[in-house]
Protein backbone atom coordinates (compact mmCIF):
# COMPACT_ATOMS: atom_id res chain seq x y z
CA UNK A 309 0.00 0.00 0.00
CA UNK A 310 1.02 3.63 -0.60
CA UNK A 311 3.68 2.70 -3.11
CA UNK A 312 7.18 2.99 -1.74
CA UNK A 313 6.23 5.00 1.32
CA UNK A 314 5.63 1.95 3.49
CA UNK A 315 8.81 0.28 2.32
CA UNK A 316 10.93 3.40 2.87
CA UNK A 317 9.53 4.02 6.33
CA UNK A 318 9.84 0.38 7.34
CA UNK A 319 13.47 0.42 6.27
CA UNK A 320 14.08 3.56 8.30
CA UNK A 321 12.57 1.94 11.38
CA UNK A 322 14.62 -1.19 10.86
CA UNK A 323 17.71 0.96 10.58
CA UNK A 324 16.75 2.73 13.79
CA UNK A 325 16.14 -0.57 15.56
CA UNK A 326 19.55 -1.81 14.48
CA UNK A 327 21.57 1.29 15.41
CA UNK A 328 24.26 0.66 17.98
CA UNK A 329 23.95 4.10 19.54
CA UNK A 330 21.19 6.62 19.54
CA UNK A 331 22.68 10.10 19.51
CA UNK A 332 22.25 13.45 17.81
CA UNK A 333 23.86 12.23 14.60
CA UNK A 334 21.77 9.07 14.28
CA UNK A 335 18.56 10.91 15.18
CA UNK A 336 19.25 13.47 12.46
CA UNK A 337 19.89 10.63 10.02
CA UNK A 338 16.56 8.98 10.87
CA UNK A 339 14.73 12.30 10.54
CA UNK A 340 16.33 12.90 7.13
CA UNK A 341 15.19 9.45 5.95
CA UNK A 342 11.65 10.13 7.10
CA UNK A 343 11.67 13.52 5.38
CA UNK A 344 12.81 11.99 2.13
CA UNK A 345 10.17 9.26 2.25
CA UNK A 346 7.35 11.70 2.99
CA UNK A 347 8.38 14.22 0.34
CA UNK A 348 8.52 11.42 -2.24
CA UNK A 349 4.96 10.59 -1.25
CA UNK A 350 3.93 14.20 -1.99
CA UNK A 351 3.36 15.20 1.62
CA UNK A 352 3.28 18.98 1.84
CA UNK A 353 6.78 20.30 2.50
CA UNK A 354 5.69 22.57 5.36
CA UNK A 355 4.05 19.60 7.06
CA UNK A 356 7.18 17.52 6.56
CA UNK A 357 9.40 20.21 8.04
CA UNK A 358 7.09 20.71 11.01
CA UNK A 359 6.90 16.98 11.64
CA UNK A 360 10.64 16.42 11.38
CA UNK A 361 11.38 19.32 13.69
CA UNK A 362 8.98 17.95 16.31
CA UNK A 363 10.46 14.45 16.05
CA UNK A 364 14.00 15.79 16.31
CA UNK A 365 13.23 18.13 19.24
CA UNK A 366 11.42 15.44 21.18
CA UNK A 367 14.03 12.77 20.47
CA UNK A 368 16.87 15.03 21.56
CA UNK A 369 15.25 16.67 24.56
CA UNK A 370 12.75 14.28 26.08
CA UNK A 371 14.03 11.86 28.65
CA UNK A 372 12.84 8.32 27.97
CA UNK A 373 10.28 7.25 30.58
CA UNK A 374 11.42 4.69 33.12
CA UNK A 375 11.87 1.25 31.65
CA UNK A 376 12.06 2.53 28.08
CA UNK A 377 15.38 2.53 26.26
CA UNK A 378 16.43 5.54 24.14
CA UNK A 379 15.85 3.45 21.01
CA UNK A 380 12.31 2.46 22.00
CA UNK A 381 11.72 6.07 22.93
CA UNK A 382 12.68 7.36 19.47
CA UNK A 383 10.58 4.64 17.81
CA UNK A 384 7.63 5.70 19.94
CA UNK A 385 8.15 9.39 19.12
CA UNK A 386 8.25 8.72 15.35
CA UNK A 387 5.15 6.59 15.67
CA UNK A 388 3.23 9.14 17.75
CA UNK A 389 4.08 12.07 15.52
CA UNK A 390 3.20 10.17 12.35
CA UNK A 391 -0.14 9.26 13.91
CA UNK A 392 -0.65 12.94 14.78
CA UNK A 393 -0.12 13.80 11.14
CA UNK A 394 -3.14 11.70 10.25
CA UNK A 395 -5.47 12.86 12.97
CA UNK A 396 -4.85 10.50 15.88
CA UNK A 397 -7.98 8.58 16.60
CA UNK A 398 -10.33 6.63 14.41
CA UNK A 399 -13.89 7.85 13.98
CA UNK A 400 -16.91 5.67 13.60
CA UNK A 401 -19.90 6.18 11.41
CA UNK A 402 -22.60 6.59 14.03
CA UNK A 403 -25.91 5.48 12.57
CA UNK A 404 -28.27 7.15 15.01
CA UNK A 405 -31.27 8.72 13.22
CA UNK A 406 -33.82 6.92 11.07
CA UNK A 407 -33.66 7.31 8.18
CA UNK A 408 -29.94 7.94 8.39
CA UNK A 409 -29.16 9.87 5.21
CA UNK A 410 -25.69 9.64 3.75
CA UNK A 411 -24.79 11.98 0.90
CA UNK A 412 -21.74 11.10 -1.19
CA UNK A 413 -19.74 13.84 -2.87
CA UNK A 414 -16.64 13.74 -5.02
CA UNK A 415 -15.25 14.49 -8.43
CA UNK A 416 -15.86 12.11 -11.32
CA UNK A 417 -13.38 9.28 -11.31
CA UNK A 418 -12.61 9.65 -7.61
CA UNK A 419 -14.18 6.23 -7.08
CA UNK A 420 -17.44 7.52 -5.62
CA UNK A 421 -19.79 4.96 -7.11
CA UNK A 422 -17.47 2.06 -6.35
CA UNK A 423 -17.09 3.35 -2.80
CA UNK A 424 -20.85 3.54 -2.34
CA UNK A 425 -20.92 -0.17 -3.16
CA UNK A 426 -18.11 -0.80 -0.68
CA UNK A 427 -19.86 1.12 2.09
CA UNK A 428 -23.16 -0.62 1.34
CA UNK A 429 -21.42 -3.97 1.66
CA UNK A 430 -19.73 -2.84 4.88
CA UNK A 431 -23.10 -1.79 6.32
CA UNK A 432 -24.70 -5.04 5.20
CA UNK A 433 -22.07 -6.94 7.15
CA UNK A 434 -23.13 -4.93 10.18
CA UNK A 435 -26.71 -6.05 9.66
CA UNK A 436 -28.09 -2.97 7.88
CA UNK A 437 -29.83 -2.96 4.56
CA UNK A 438 -29.12 0.43 3.00
CA UNK A 439 -31.08 1.77 0.04
CA UNK A 440 -29.41 3.85 -2.67
CA UNK A 441 -30.61 6.86 -4.62
CA UNK A 442 -28.89 7.89 -7.83
CA UNK A 443 -28.93 11.65 -8.53
CA UNK A 444 -26.06 11.73 -11.02
CA UNK A 445 -27.67 13.12 -14.16
CA UNK A 446 -24.38 13.90 -15.85
CA UNK A 447 -22.72 10.58 -16.33
CA UNK A 448 -25.12 8.27 -18.22
CA UNK A 449 -23.29 5.16 -17.07
CA UNK A 450 -23.58 6.07 -13.38
CA UNK A 451 -27.14 4.73 -13.02
CA UNK A 452 -26.26 1.52 -14.82
CA UNK A 453 -23.18 1.05 -12.63
CA UNK A 454 -25.32 1.45 -9.51
CA UNK A 455 -27.97 -0.86 -10.92
CA UNK A 456 -25.42 -3.62 -11.32
CA UNK A 457 -23.91 -2.96 -7.91
CA UNK A 458 -27.22 -2.99 -6.07
CA UNK A 459 -28.30 -6.11 -7.91
CA UNK A 460 -25.10 -7.85 -6.85
CA UNK A 461 -25.60 -6.73 -3.25
CA UNK A 462 -29.34 -7.33 -3.36
CA UNK A 463 -30.29 -3.88 -2.11
CA UNK A 464 -32.88 -1.33 -3.29
CA UNK A 465 -32.04 1.42 -5.76
CA UNK A 466 -34.01 4.44 -6.86
CA UNK A 467 -33.04 6.32 -10.00
CA UNK A 468 -34.37 7.35 -13.38
CA UNK A 469 -31.91 7.72 -16.26
CA UNK A 470 -34.49 9.83 -18.13
CA UNK A 471 -34.91 12.37 -15.36
CA UNK A 472 -32.30 15.13 -15.67
CA UNK A 473 -33.29 16.96 -12.51
CA UNK A 474 -31.00 15.90 -9.66
CA UNK A 475 -33.02 17.74 -7.03
CA UNK A 476 -36.23 16.08 -8.14
CA UNK A 477 -34.53 12.66 -8.04
CA UNK A 478 -33.34 13.32 -4.50
CA UNK A 479 -36.83 14.33 -3.35
CA UNK A 480 -38.44 11.29 -4.92
CA UNK A 481 -35.78 8.98 -3.52
CA UNK A 482 -36.31 10.42 -0.05
CA UNK A 483 -40.04 9.79 -0.30
CA UNK A 484 -39.64 6.27 -1.63
CA UNK A 485 -37.22 5.19 1.07
CA UNK A 486 -38.58 7.18 4.02
CA UNK A 487 -39.05 3.99 6.03
CA UNK A 488 -35.55 2.66 5.42
CA UNK A 489 -32.94 2.79 8.15
CA UNK A 490 -30.17 4.04 5.84
CA UNK A 491 -30.38 5.90 2.53
CA UNK A 492 -27.23 6.57 0.50
CA UNK A 493 -27.31 9.31 -2.16
CA UNK A 494 -24.94 9.20 -5.09
CA UNK A 495 -24.31 12.60 -6.69
CA UNK A 496 -22.72 13.88 -9.86
CA UNK A 497 -18.96 14.23 -10.08
CA UNK A 498 -18.96 16.50 -13.07
CA UNK A 499 -20.98 19.47 -14.32
CA UNK A 500 -20.72 22.27 -16.88
CA UNK A 501 -18.00 23.65 -14.67
CA UNK A 502 -16.84 23.30 -11.12
CA UNK A 503 -18.91 26.22 -9.81
CA UNK A 504 -22.09 24.59 -11.16
CA UNK A 505 -21.17 21.28 -9.62
CA UNK A 506 -20.59 22.86 -6.25
CA UNK A 507 -23.87 24.77 -6.52
CA UNK A 508 -25.74 21.55 -7.26
CA UNK A 509 -24.13 19.95 -4.20
CA UNK A 510 -25.26 22.85 -2.05
CA UNK A 511 -28.84 22.58 -3.34
CA UNK A 512 -28.89 18.81 -3.00
CA UNK A 513 -27.55 19.09 0.50
CA UNK A 514 -30.40 21.39 1.55
CA UNK A 515 -32.98 18.93 0.15
CA UNK A 516 -31.40 15.74 1.47
CA UNK A 517 -30.35 17.32 4.77
CA UNK A 518 -27.78 14.55 5.24
CA UNK A 519 -26.89 13.09 8.62
CA UNK A 520 -23.49 12.42 7.13
CA UNK A 521 -21.93 13.96 4.03
CA UNK A 522 -19.06 11.82 2.85
CA UNK A 523 -16.47 13.23 0.50
CA UNK A 524 -14.62 10.74 -1.69
CA UNK A 525 -11.11 11.77 -2.63
CA UNK A 526 -8.79 10.05 -5.06
CA UNK A 527 -5.60 9.23 -3.14
CA UNK A 528 -3.47 9.43 -6.25
CA UNK A 529 -3.78 13.22 -6.45
CA UNK A 530 -1.51 13.72 -3.44
CA UNK A 531 -1.53 17.05 -1.62
CA UNK A 532 -3.97 18.57 -4.13
CA UNK A 533 -6.53 16.73 -2.02
CA UNK A 534 -6.36 19.64 0.37
CA UNK A 535 -7.89 22.21 -2.01
CA UNK A 536 -10.41 19.73 -3.35
CA UNK A 537 -11.64 18.88 0.13
CA UNK A 538 -11.86 22.57 1.05
CA UNK A 539 -13.92 23.35 -2.06
CA UNK A 540 -16.50 20.68 -1.20
CA UNK A 541 -16.47 21.59 2.48
CA UNK A 542 -17.86 25.01 1.46
CA UNK A 543 -20.99 23.43 -0.02
CA UNK A 544 -22.02 21.25 2.87
CA UNK A 545 -20.85 20.23 6.28
CA UNK A 546 -18.48 17.39 5.41
CA UNK A 547 -18.81 14.75 8.11
CA UNK A 548 -16.16 12.43 6.86
CA UNK A 549 -13.80 11.68 4.05
CA UNK A 550 -12.95 8.46 2.27
CA UNK A 551 -9.60 8.38 0.48
CA UNK A 552 -9.56 5.84 -2.34
CA UNK A 553 -6.95 4.10 -4.46
CA UNK A 554 -4.37 3.87 -1.70
CA UNK A 555 -3.27 0.54 -3.10
CA UNK A 556 0.01 1.25 -4.78
CA UNK A 557 -0.50 5.00 -4.93
CA UNK A 558 2.83 6.79 -4.66
CA UNK A 559 1.11 9.97 -3.53
CA UNK A 560 -1.26 8.41 -0.99
CA UNK A 561 0.71 9.72 1.97
CA UNK A 562 0.36 13.23 0.60
CA UNK A 563 -3.38 12.83 0.12
CA UNK A 564 -3.98 11.42 3.60
CA UNK A 565 -1.98 14.08 5.38
CA UNK A 566 -3.51 16.88 3.29
CA UNK A 567 -7.02 15.64 3.98
CA UNK A 568 -6.34 15.27 7.70
CA UNK A 569 -5.58 18.99 7.74
CA UNK A 570 -9.01 19.90 6.44
CA UNK A 571 -10.58 18.89 9.72
CA UNK A 572 -13.10 16.26 8.65
CA UNK A 573 -11.97 12.82 9.78
CA UNK A 574 -10.98 10.13 7.31
CA UNK A 575 -13.33 7.31 8.28
CA UNK A 576 -12.56 4.75 5.61
CA UNK A 577 -9.98 4.08 2.94
CA UNK A 578 -10.23 2.30 -0.41
CA UNK A 579 -7.48 -0.16 -1.12
CA UNK A 580 -8.47 -1.77 -4.42
CA UNK A 581 -11.18 -2.19 -7.02
CA UNK A 582 -13.07 -5.02 -5.35
CA UNK A 583 -15.98 -4.34 -3.00
CA UNK A 584 -14.06 -5.80 -0.08
CA UNK A 585 -11.02 -3.57 -0.62
CA UNK A 586 -12.28 -1.18 1.99
CA UNK A 587 -11.13 -0.53 5.55
CA UNK A 588 -12.12 1.49 8.55
CA UNK A 589 -9.34 4.04 8.88
CA UNK A 590 -7.53 3.83 12.18
CA UNK A 591 -4.48 6.14 12.17
CA UNK A 592 -2.68 4.16 14.88
CA UNK A 593 -3.03 0.80 13.18
CA UNK A 594 -2.36 2.36 9.79
CA UNK A 595 0.88 3.99 10.87
CA UNK A 596 2.15 1.00 12.79
CA UNK A 597 1.58 -1.08 9.66
CA UNK A 598 3.24 1.56 7.52
CA UNK A 599 6.24 1.62 9.81
CA UNK A 600 6.34 -2.18 9.77
CA UNK A 601 5.95 -2.23 13.49
CA UNK A 602 3.34 -4.91 13.99
CA UNK A 603 1.89 -3.98 17.31
CA UNK A 604 5.17 -2.98 18.88
CA UNK A 605 3.55 -0.04 20.56
CA UNK A 606 1.12 -2.28 22.39
CA UNK A 607 3.95 -4.59 23.28
CA UNK A 608 6.01 -1.74 24.65
CA UNK A 609 3.05 -0.44 26.66
CA UNK A 610 2.37 -3.87 28.08
CA UNK A 611 6.01 -4.43 28.91
CA UNK A 612 5.98 -1.12 30.76
CA UNK A 613 3.15 -2.30 32.93
CA UNK A 614 4.90 -5.45 34.02
CA UNK A 615 5.33 -5.05 37.74
CA UNK A 616 8.85 -6.12 38.28
CA UNK A 617 11.10 -4.85 35.55
CA UNK A 618 14.16 -6.52 36.99
CA UNK A 619 12.50 -9.91 36.92
CA UNK A 620 11.34 -9.22 33.37
CA UNK A 621 14.82 -8.23 32.23
CA UNK A 622 16.40 -11.21 34.00
CA UNK A 623 13.93 -13.60 32.41
CA UNK A 624 14.33 -12.10 28.96
CA UNK A 625 18.10 -12.31 29.24
CA UNK A 626 17.88 -15.89 30.40
CA UNK A 627 15.53 -16.69 27.55
CA UNK A 628 17.82 -15.21 24.96
CA UNK A 629 21.11 -16.50 26.29
CA UNK A 630 19.89 -20.08 26.41
CA UNK A 631 20.44 -20.28 30.19
CA UNK A 632 16.75 -20.78 30.54
CA UNK A 633 15.55 -22.72 33.58
CA UNK A 634 12.16 -23.73 34.91
CA UNK A 635 12.51 -20.87 37.39
CA UNK A 636 12.70 -18.46 34.42
CA UNK A 637 9.72 -20.18 32.88
CA UNK A 638 7.79 -19.67 36.11
CA UNK A 639 8.73 -15.96 36.08
CA UNK A 640 7.65 -15.85 32.46
CA UNK A 641 4.27 -17.32 33.35
CA UNK A 642 3.86 -14.85 36.21
CA UNK A 643 4.68 -11.98 33.83
CA UNK A 644 2.28 -13.35 31.31
CA UNK A 645 -0.46 -12.94 33.86
CA UNK A 646 0.06 -9.23 33.27
CA UNK A 647 0.85 -9.29 29.57
CA UNK A 648 -1.49 -11.97 28.30
CA UNK A 649 -0.77 -15.45 27.00
CA UNK A 650 2.64 -16.04 25.52
CA UNK A 651 1.44 -16.55 21.97
CA UNK A 652 -0.43 -13.26 22.06
CA UNK A 653 2.60 -11.42 23.38
CA UNK A 654 4.88 -13.05 20.83
CA UNK A 655 2.45 -12.39 18.00
CA UNK A 656 2.82 -8.71 18.63
CA UNK A 657 6.48 -8.86 17.70
CA UNK A 658 6.64 -8.73 13.90
CA UNK A 659 8.23 -11.78 12.39
CA UNK A 660 8.20 -13.81 15.56
CA UNK A 661 4.64 -15.15 15.42
CA UNK A 662 5.54 -17.99 13.08
CA UNK A 663 8.49 -19.03 15.21
CA UNK A 664 6.54 -19.80 18.37
CA UNK A 665 6.99 -23.47 19.23
CA UNK A 666 3.97 -25.62 18.46
CA UNK A 667 3.45 -26.41 22.14
CA UNK A 668 3.45 -22.72 23.08
CA UNK A 669 0.78 -21.98 20.55
CA UNK A 670 -1.48 -24.54 22.14
CA UNK A 671 -1.03 -23.03 25.60
CA UNK A 672 -4.25 -22.02 27.25
CA UNK A 673 -4.85 -20.09 30.43
CA UNK A 674 -6.03 -23.32 32.07
CA UNK A 675 -2.86 -25.11 31.16
CA UNK A 676 -0.70 -22.25 32.40
CA UNK A 677 -2.50 -22.43 35.75
CA UNK A 678 -1.89 -26.17 35.92
CA UNK A 679 1.79 -25.72 35.06
CA UNK A 680 2.09 -23.11 37.77
CA UNK A 681 0.72 -25.59 40.32
CA UNK A 682 3.15 -28.27 39.13
CA UNK A 683 6.07 -25.84 39.33
CA UNK A 684 5.11 -24.87 42.86
CA UNK A 685 5.66 -28.52 43.80
CA UNK A 686 9.24 -28.36 42.58
CA UNK A 687 12.16 -27.38 44.77
CA UNK A 688 14.29 -24.36 43.80
CA UNK A 689 17.11 -26.80 43.06
CA UNK A 690 14.90 -28.73 40.65
CA UNK A 691 13.69 -25.58 38.94
CA UNK A 692 17.24 -24.32 38.46
CA UNK A 693 18.53 -27.71 37.35
CA UNK A 694 15.66 -29.26 35.39
CA UNK A 695 17.91 -32.07 34.16
CA UNK A 696 17.73 -33.76 37.59
CA UNK A 697 13.97 -34.21 37.31
CA UNK A 698 13.78 -37.91 36.54
CA UNK A 699 11.40 -40.71 37.41
CA UNK A 700 11.16 -40.55 41.22
CA UNK A 701 11.14 -36.75 41.29
CA UNK A 702 8.42 -36.72 38.64
CA UNK A 703 6.28 -39.01 40.81
CA UNK A 704 6.84 -36.83 43.89
CA UNK A 705 6.08 -33.59 42.03
CA UNK A 706 2.96 -35.10 40.47
CA UNK A 707 1.70 -36.28 43.84
CA UNK A 708 2.42 -32.91 45.43
CA UNK A 709 0.54 -31.07 42.68
CA UNK A 710 -2.30 -33.59 42.53
CA UNK A 711 -1.72 -34.36 38.83
CA UNK A 712 -0.71 -37.40 36.76
CA UNK A 713 2.96 -38.18 36.04
CA UNK A 714 2.24 -37.59 32.33
CA UNK A 715 1.29 -34.03 33.06
CA UNK A 716 4.63 -33.34 34.74
CA UNK A 717 6.37 -34.91 31.73
CA UNK A 718 4.31 -32.73 29.44
CA UNK A 719 5.47 -29.64 31.33
CA UNK A 720 9.09 -30.79 30.99
CA UNK A 721 8.60 -31.31 27.28
CA UNK A 722 7.10 -27.85 26.96
CA UNK A 723 10.01 -26.39 28.92
CA UNK A 724 12.57 -28.10 26.69
CA UNK A 725 10.99 -26.96 23.45
CA UNK A 726 10.65 -23.39 24.72
CA UNK A 727 14.28 -23.41 25.82
CA UNK A 728 15.34 -24.62 22.41
CA UNK A 729 13.27 -22.00 20.61
CA UNK A 730 14.54 -19.21 22.84
CA UNK A 731 18.13 -20.30 22.29
CA UNK A 732 17.58 -20.04 18.55
CA UNK A 733 16.22 -16.54 18.90
CA UNK A 734 19.02 -15.55 21.27
CA UNK A 735 21.71 -16.77 18.88
CA UNK A 736 20.42 -14.43 16.23
CA UNK A 737 20.36 -11.55 18.64
CA UNK A 738 22.71 -11.76 21.58
CA UNK A 739 20.19 -11.12 24.33
CA UNK A 740 19.27 -8.18 26.51
CA UNK A 741 15.74 -7.10 27.33
CA UNK A 742 12.52 -6.71 25.44
CA UNK A 743 13.95 -3.84 23.42
CA UNK A 744 16.70 -6.05 22.05
CA UNK A 745 14.19 -8.78 21.31
CA UNK A 746 12.00 -6.30 19.50
CA UNK A 747 14.90 -4.90 17.49
CA UNK A 748 15.99 -8.34 16.44
CA UNK A 749 12.69 -9.03 14.82
CA UNK A 750 12.50 -5.74 13.09
CA UNK A 751 15.64 -6.58 11.14
Ligand SMILES: Nc1nc2c(ncn2[C@@H]2O[C@H](COP(=O)(O)OP(=O)(O)OP(=O)(O)O)[C@@H](O)[C@H]2O)c(=O)[nH]1
Nearest residue numbers: 416417418419420421422497552553578579580581
Ligand atom coordinates in the same frame (compact mmCIF):
# COMPACT_ATOMS: atom_id res chain seq x y z
N1 LIG B 1 -7.13 0.67 -7.49
C1 LIG B 1 -8.27 1.18 -7.04
N2 LIG B 1 -9.20 1.58 -7.91
C2 LIG B 1 -10.35 2.10 -7.43
C3 LIG B 1 -10.58 2.25 -6.04
N3 LIG B 1 -11.81 2.80 -5.89
C4 LIG B 1 -12.30 2.98 -7.14
N4 LIG B 1 -11.44 2.56 -8.07
C5 LIG B 1 -11.55 2.61 -9.53
O1 LIG B 1 -11.65 3.96 -9.96
C6 LIG B 1 -12.42 4.06 -11.14
C7 LIG B 1 -13.49 5.13 -10.98
O2 LIG B 1 -14.41 4.69 -10.01
P1 LIG B 1 -15.97 5.04 -10.13
O3 LIG B 1 -16.58 4.55 -8.88
O4 LIG B 1 -16.53 4.55 -11.39
O5 LIG B 1 -15.91 6.60 -10.26
P2 LIG B 1 -16.87 7.73 -9.70
O6 LIG B 1 -16.08 8.59 -8.82
O7 LIG B 1 -18.09 7.13 -9.15
O8 LIG B 1 -17.27 8.56 -10.94
P3 LIG B 1 -18.64 9.42 -11.02
O9 LIG B 1 -19.76 8.45 -10.82
O10 LIG B 1 -18.66 9.98 -12.38
O11 LIG B 1 -18.59 10.45 -10.00
C8 LIG B 1 -12.98 2.69 -11.39
O12 LIG B 1 -12.20 2.06 -12.36
C9 LIG B 1 -12.81 1.97 -10.04
O13 LIG B 1 -12.65 0.59 -10.19
C10 LIG B 1 -9.55 1.83 -5.12
O14 LIG B 1 -9.64 1.93 -3.90
N5 LIG B 1 -8.42 1.30 -5.69
